[in-house]
Each structure stands twice: as C-alpha cells, then as structure tokens.
Amino acid sequence: MPLVNNKVGDECTAGNNKALADGKALVDSLIKVVACYRHLASCVGGCTDSLQLRDELRQTREKAQKLSVGTCHHLTSHLRDKSLPEEHRKEMELLWVAFSSSLELLHIDMCKVFNIGDVFSLANTASLVQTGLQGGGSEVAARALSMPDLKEAQPAALPAGLEGEERITMEQEISQIDHMIDDMEMKVNVLRWMVEPHGPQYAEPLGSTDSASIAMFSVDEEQPGQVHQSLCQRSHIFVLLLLFAVILVAAILSACVYLLS
Template sequence: MPLVNNKVSDECTVSTDKSLTDAKALVESLIKVVACHRHLASCVGGCTDTLQLRDELRQTRERALKLAVSICAHLTKALRDKSLPPDHRRHCELLWVGFSSSLELLHIDMCKVFKMADNFTLANNISLVQTGLQGGGSEVAARALSLPDLNQVESTAPPADLEGQERCSLEQDISQMDHMIDDMETKVNVLRWMVEPQGALLPLGSTDSLSLALLSVDEECPRTEEGPKHLCQRSHVFALILLCAVVAVAATLSICIVLFT
C-alpha cells in the first residue's frame, strides 16, 4: 500500500489557498483603481481638466498597470497548472473573467483619454467644455493609490511640459496593454460565457433603488391576489374600446369623403 505524505499535501493546499486569496485581493484592488481611473477620465476636456488631473491620471494608470502585470502572472500560472483542484480552478476562472473585463474597461478609458487630450489641449483653456463641475480629483486618485491624502504626499507641482510627456507615455501604455491582452488570450483560454458566476444573491431590500421600486409596485397593485389580473383586464378593455373608436372615426370620414365628392 503506497504511503501518502499528508504533510506535503496539506502544505500544497495551504499554498494554493493563499495564492487564491492573494489573487482575489489583487483583482479587487484593480477593480477599485480602474473605477477611479474611469472617474478621472470623465473630467478630461472639461472645465476641471488641469495638469494636476493629467498627473493623477498617470499615477492611477501606472498603479493599474502594475497590478495588471502581477495579476496576469498570478492567474496565468494557476490556470495553466493541470493539477489545480476543480474548485480552485473555478474560482481562478471567475477572477480571470473579472480581471480581463477590468483590463478592457481600462483600455477603453486610456484610448478615450488619448483622443480627448488630443482634441482639448490645456494650452487653450477656451476650448475646454464648461461642464459646471467644480473641484479636482485628488480624493479619487488618493483612493486609487491607497493614500490618505494625495495633496500631502505631492509637494511639488507637475511640470509645465507634462501634457506632451503624458501623451507619449500614454501611447506606450496603450501599446503595452494591447500586447498584454493578446498575450493573455494566447496563454489562457477561458471562455467567459462558460464561466458560471457564484455567490450569495443580494437581499431584496439591499439597495435603495430596488426598495423604492418594490414600494411603488406595492402601492400601485391591490393587496388581493386578483388585483393584477383585474388591472390587466381593464387595460385590455380600454385598448379595445380605443381601437373601435379609431375605426369608427376612420369609417365616418371615408363615408363623408365619398358623399361630398
């Protein structure tokens, strides 16, 4: 009877669990950074567009790319491991779908910033769109970089030629992102429509909008079980009466035209 080394098996399981936990934390951090980058990207070309905003976009983008490289290496190694348990592989595939979707959103926003910065230059403030927004995005950038306050960390002002430098840097980052996405699709083949989402369903009263929708439905519908059926029947009768009235008016008009011509 072959001997089984339980100690080695337990160590491998613990190592796999730790790797999965680390990958999940990295993906969650990337989602947060991508969301902050999208918020900052929406201000490009508007009245709040400044050199500081472009610098905050650069820092947020660099943070996202750094996380993306780490996550890609983490998940690629795990998904290419054929000895990975099915449960861990299922979780890794879920993380892979979230990771690749976040990369696509980041790539779209980077291309948007590149085009907007080309059309709206900071040298010409008149061309900026007066959106009515006020304030900067330092708080958003601080959340993306996991800093308590971005203004306290940054003591030096952005350089005057930051706009030109940012354009070249952004173009290189977009090219790097294209290469990363292509490389991911080559190394790992995870079909998104085949990955089944898992997790507990949200409770009915978990969001304000859903609660308001449920309250409005309760107010509109009668409390009895036959109420919705009666409402549907009334609506059908009203539609039928309206249709008959339209047909009668059309027939009357046609008869009048025939008589008076």
C-alpha cells in the same frame, strides 16, 4: 493497513487557498484603481481639467498597469496548472473574468483620455467645457494610490513639449494593454459565458447605471400584490382580445354564408 499521509495533501490545499486569496486581493485592488481612473477620466476636457489632473491620471494609470502585470502572471500560472483542483479552478476562472473585464475597462478609459486630450489641450484652457463641477480628483487619486495626499506644487504654466511627451507615453501604454489582452486570450482559454458567478462579490458590473439595471431594480422593488394585479390585468386584456377575435370570425362566416345562399 497502510498508513495514509495527509501532510502533502494539506500542504497543497493550504497553498491553493493562499494562491486564491492572493488572487482575490490583486483583483480587488485592480478593480478599485480602475474605478478611480474612470472617475478621473470623466473630468478630462471639463472645467476641472488641469495639469494636476493629468498627473494624477498618469500615476493612477501606472499603478493600474503594475497591478495588471502582477495579476495576469499570478492567474495565468495557476490556471495553466493541470493539478489545480476543480473547486479552486472555478474560483480562479471567476477572478480571471473579473480581471479581464477590468483590464478592458482600463483600455477603454485610456483611449478616451487619449482622444479627449487631443481635442482639449491644456495649452488653451479657454476651450475647456464649463461643466459646473468644482474641485479636483486628488482625493480619488490618493485613494487609488494608497497615498495620504497628492497636493503637490504644480507649475503655473504648461512646460513646453510636456503634453506631446505625455501623449507619446500614453500611446505606448495603450498598445501594451492591448497586447496584454491579446496575450491573455492566447495563454488561457476561459470562456466568459461558461463562468457562472455564485457570490455577490462580482455579481454586479463596475459602475453600472444603465437603463436596463434601473428597470430591473424597479421591478424588484414592486410589492407582490402589485405584481399579481399587473398579471391579472394582462390576462383580462388577453381574454377580451380573444373574445373580440371570435366575434369577428363569426361575423365574417355569417356574411359569407349569407352571400353564398
């Protein structure tokens, strides 16, 4: 009976598990940074907008781009591996969908900051919208960058040409993210609608507060008796409408018979 060597198989399985764990860690970090950037982006143009906020946006954006490049390279190299087991491939595809969705959110928020920053210049703080918010996003930015504190000494006045340089840099970075999204679709053919989530980790969209989600949440909150009562009421209404239709048809037929006779 030939001896079976399981050492190679065990090493491959351990390597695939490590690659999967590294991919999850990268995607999780990117999701958190993108969420922090979205929170900071919501303050642009408001009364809390400042040179410090723009600098925090820049640092968070750079961290997100650095994570995006590493995550893209990691997932691409493994998804293009023909020897990747099917169960690991499904997990990688799930991570790929979460990664690509986060990258698109980052691109949207970067474009938003770019456009709003063009309307609300820091050189004219009187034009900022008085939203009533107080405080900055230093804690959010510090959480995204894994830094204890970001309270650095900021210049009292806006340096000449700084805002223009920042806009040129942002335009280049937006173009890079756009190119990365297109390049991803060319290298890896993963159809999002074919990837089925099977766990709570990426089941809910990031920062979803739309009316559809609220409506679904309220339906889930209903008691079983209330749902049954609602269905009964609907069935009663349907029966009444059906009876009314039958009576109406019978009356029309009787009238036709009377006129023809």
